[in-house]
Each structure stands twice: as structure tokens, then as C-alpha cells.
Amino acid sequence: MHGLMQDRPLTLPHVFHRAERIFGHKSILTATVDGESRVTYAQWAERVRRLATVLDTLGVSAEARVGSFAWNTQRHLELYFAVPCTGRVLHTLNIRLFAEQLQYIVEHAGDEIVFVERSLLPLIWPLADRLPGVRHWVVIDDGADTEIPDDPRVLDYEQLLAVAEPFDGRFTVEDEDTAAALCYTSGTTGNPKGVLYSHRSTVLHSLISLTADTLGLGERDRLLPVVPMFHVNAWGLPYAAVLCGADLVFPGPAMRPGALLGLIQRHRVTVTAGVPTIWLGAVPLLGDYDLSSLRMVLGGGSAVPKSLSEAWRTGAGLPITQAWGMTETSPLATVASPRSHHDGLGAAALAGVRASQGQAVPLVDLRIVDPESGAELPWDGTAFGELQASGPWIAAAYFGGGSDANSFTGDGWLRTGDVATIDAKGFVRLVDRTKDLVKSGGEWISSVELENEIMAHPDVVEAAVIAKPDERWSERPAACVVLAEGARLGTEDIVAHLTGRVAKWWLPDEVHFIDEVPKTSTGKFSKKALRERFYPSGVLPGA
Known part of the structure; x- marks a missing residue:
């Protein structure tokens, strides 16, 4: 009926x-x-x-x-x-x-x-x-x-x-x-x-x-x-x-940080959205502008480091709200705003919640799948596999026969190319892109988690972790680090900072200090460019 x-x-x-x-x-x-x-x-x-x-x-x-x-x-x-x-x-x-x-x-x-x-x-x-x-x-x-x-x-x-x-x-x-x-x-x-x-x-x-637990946009908002x-x-x-x-x-x-913050101040903007590199450039200027009108600063396109979100919380009075998606998901798929079951958590734990990708928004379904067996994995916050998505605004195919057999499953789900965990309450935490994971001695190392911990150092502006070829372990992590102006750090300082924050076998074998992490056309870190620069063709330097 x-x-x-x-x-x-x-x-x-x-x-x-x-x-x-x-x-x-x-x-x-x-x-x-x-x-x-x-x-x-x-x-x-x-x-x-x-x-x-x-x-x-x-x-x-x-x-x-x-x-x-x-x-x-x-x-x-x-x-x-x-x-x-x-x-x-x-x-x-x-x-x-x-x-x-x-x-x-x-x-x-x-x-x-x-x-x-x-x-x-x-x-x-x-x-x-x-x-x-x-x-x-x-x-x-x-x-x-x-x-x-x-x-x-x-x-x-x-x-x-x-x-x-x-x-x-x-x-x-x-x-x-x-x-x-x-x-x-x-x-x-x-x-x-x-x-x-x-x-x-x-x-x-x-x-x-427009819904409350996603972005909650409304008629009273001024959106930038x-x-x-x-x-x-x-x-x-x-x-x-x-x-x-x-x-x-x-x-x-006018995409300079000062120009953007000026627009927020003059026009009492309530909601703004951009990629992390934009919000990173604004951090030194936050104290120079009245940003009290803001109720949400949305970050996406690539993972928002916990240190960046907390810098906004300290400097502007509110953290960055992280959302996750991709061109194929229109892009809104998850939003990382704390929920009622997070009530009572301390500041550090809440910062960790905001550093995740958050819950799927209504009408989007997610699952994680073992990349080798294809078996669906449990939502226990520890098992990680390929993140797959389905929903009414998620692509089913590419335009013009742009076929990619690895992009969609036999039952019609989008294969995102991201590796993730999902906890019992549905909060997603991206571990890596499948192509960016470091597999050392048969075990996976998350470049995203390593990057977040490196960028927690007060003298580090940006960090990207890539796989370094290794004869014994197959791959080992290498960090590419951009220092704050005037800072002086060496490899041993980065390793010392990470010690106790990550497993010992996750510590990078090499640290390359660079002037800037190369970006893609949409502002994401171009790890492909870094791999080609430091480890062309996957061959060890001097091999």
C-alpha cells in the first residue's frame, strides 16, 4: 500500500x-x-x-x-x-x-x-x-x-x-x-x-x-x-x-587570512568553512580581530589537526568543527561535534573527540571492511578497515564512463579509499588513506596520527608522514616537517617529542625539514609529491 x-x-x-x-x-x-x-x-x-x-x-x-x-x-x-x-x-x-x-x-x-x-x-x-x-x-x-x-x-x-x-x-x-x-x-x-x-x-x-546535529544553518546566520x-x-x-x-x-x-578575519569581524559572520591550511594561516592573527559573532568554524578537505582546533579554541573562543566527506559524497558525510554521551569529559578528551571525523549525518550509512577478505568489521573503535559509504547524495558511478572498478562495491557502496575505525556510538576516526598507510613488518602505521602528534609540538607548523622503503621492514615512516619561523629543531627533537605519545616502533626513521608541504589543487597535502621528492620510484637513496 x-x-x-x-x-x-x-x-x-x-x-x-x-x-x-x-x-x-x-x-x-x-x-x-x-x-x-x-x-x-x-x-x-x-x-x-x-x-x-x-x-x-x-x-x-x-x-x-x-x-x-x-x-x-x-x-x-x-x-x-x-x-x-x-x-x-x-x-x-x-x-x-x-x-x-x-x-x-x-x-x-x-x-x-x-x-x-x-x-x-x-x-x-x-x-x-x-x-x-x-x-x-x-x-x-x-x-x-x-x-x-x-x-x-x-x-x-x-x-x-x-x-x-x-x-x-x-x-x-x-x-x-x-x-x-x-x-x-x-x-x-x-x-x-x-x-x-x-x-x-x-x-x-x-x-x-540545516539540521541541528550537523551544521544547524538557519535564517539568522551569516555564512562566509x-x-x-x-x-x-x-x-x-x-x-x-x-x-x-x-x-x-x-x-x-581576497583569500588572505587577515582579509577573511576582517570580513568576519565587520559583518558579524556566524558560520564559516574552509580547509585546514586556511585556518592555520589565520592562527597568528586571531587576537587582532573580534570574532565573537562566530558560532561555528567548519574545517574539512583534509584532517584538522587537534593542535589547530585547540589553537582556535584558545585564540578565538571556539574550536574548529571537523567534517568529513569527498567529492563523491557531495561532500557532507560526518560531523565531529560532541554528543550527549561525551558530557563530563575533560578538555583533553573533548579535543580528541573533535579531532575525530565524528558521526555519520542522517541518511548516510557507513561501514568498515577488511580490505583483503571483504568482511564487514565491528564498530568497536579498534578494528580498522576500508571506509565505505552509501546514501542519497553519494555517487553511484562516474560521469561519462569514467570507470574505476575499485571505486564501487558489487552491492553499490562507495569505496572511499580511507582506512578508519568506528566506535560503538558511530564516531569515525580516519587512520589514513589506503595509499598513504605505512606497512612496517606486516603492521600498519597511521600517517595521520603521527602527523597530528608531530604538529602538537609548539615549533611545528605542518607535518606530513610518508613511507620510506626499507629492506628489512618493507616500509618505515619518514616525517616531512615545516618549522615555525625562527625555530631550530633536529631529528632527535622530533623523536623525543613523539616518545611516549606513540608506540616506539612508530617513531620515524628519518625527518626531513622542508620550507612548505606541497598542496594539491584543493589544499590537501600532496604526499605523492613528497614521495617523488625523497624516495623516487620507491628506491632508497643511494641504493
């Missing part, structure tokens, strides 16, 4: 029309090279309607992929809605990719049109002649003095909107499984793979961000998404903010 409820699709037009009608008075602010600009939701909605007409006028096909190569701005948010609300697919392009990767994903996605910030033109326009499928390049003038090419394919965003009539009536997407957005993985191993989000998955993901809008839809935060009517503060190209 079926229930007798109305059958209405879960689609982004509902989110748009709700915001247009109810939250027209709320504001969207963008930091620009000339200062700050502000519009109301009502003004933004009218521009979304004009942009929808522009797409039709330019002959962009019904299910076209529409590329965006842009900062976090109000105009990028216009694309976030005008494109999917007209049945098209927004393909956010990573502005930090190499030219060859950009060319690959634009071709693979089949983008018909690309919207690009004027300041970013030099990064992508040289590829134009190699991308004949892109019929139009629409320049969003962000105030940069970059020369605009004299080419019939190049159009001006504001000029197009100025002459367009606003779309009249309600946007309609009949099928909630219609594709809404396309993001590509960072491609640290092989070519990037496309993850195609649906209207249904996007709406459900947005709803879960520092995580780039090209990276997993800025973790879905722009869609969630529009759904609940929160005020938005966009940083534009």
Missing part, C-alpha cells in the same frame, strides 16, 4: 522561488578589488532570471554543461541557480588545475559555454583554440586590468544581463533525478573523474545542512564560505544558505 502524499519533485527551482518570495530582504555581500558590493536576495533573484534568458538567447542546449571559472561571489551564485533551474548542468572548474587537466575536464564534460572572471582569463584563455566545443566565453569583469581578447567568442556578462528580459514565471524541472551540477575529483592518481549531482541529491544535502565554489559546490553551503535564507558573505579573490 502506498501513502497518499503529493508527488512533488525535490528540485532547485523550489529553493530559488522560496528565497525569492520569502527572503528578498536578506543580503549577499561580495568582497571585490574595489571594496565590497551588496545586493538583496530580491535583486539577486532578478539577475538569476535575466541570466536564464541569456542562456536561451545564446542557444545553450537544453542539457548543456555550463562551465564556471570563478571566485566565490554573488555572480557565481547566480550561475549556481540559473543553470540548473533551466535544466542545464553547472560545471564548476577548479582554478588551480594545470592547463592540461583543465583542457581534459572541459573536453570530457562537453562544456558548451564557460563563464570566467576577468582576473582568471590568463589561466584558461590560452586553451580556447584547443577547446572548439566551447562556443562562448563570457567574461565576468571583476575589476582586474587583464586585457580582454578581441574575439567574437568573447562576451561580457553584465552587457548580456543588461539587455536580457527576466524569465517570467516559475522555473520547472519535472524529474528530480535530472543532473544539476558536475564536479571533478582532484585527480591525484590518474585523470580527474566527474561526479554528477542531481537536483534530488542537492536538495537533500542542503536540508541535512571560504571553501571555493569550484570545490564540491563549496561543500553545498551556498545552496543550503539560500534554502534557509541566511545572509551570505563572499570573499571573492
